Amino acid sequence: MSALFNFNALLLVILLLICTCTYIRQVVPGMVDSRKDKNIFFGVFWKFARIGERLSPYVSLCCIAMAVITFVG
Known part of the structure; x- marks a missing residue:
């Protein structure tokens, strides 16, 4: 399944x-x-680089959440 169909x-x-x-x-x-x-x-x-610079705490939290979801799921 491609990334376009899997959220x-x-x-x-x-x-x-x-x-x-x-x-x-x-x-x-x-x-x-x-x-x-x-x-x-x-x-x-x-x-994308500007988003990463300005919203770095939120991006970090999202990366941690995705890591947990990937490992658990």
Whole structure:
């Protein structure tokens, strides 16, 4: 079953994208920042990085909750 039809898998993919984009922006800021206006595809990655930076406590709690749900379920 693909992530589009499984809600838990979709949430997991979104959380992983947020965490990955935030990490990449912290390590190599020019890689994400330089492409935020040039291409709509890479602009989405910049928005994921911004969400990870500004809402990091909530993203962390969601990651912990998804880990518990994945291990228990």
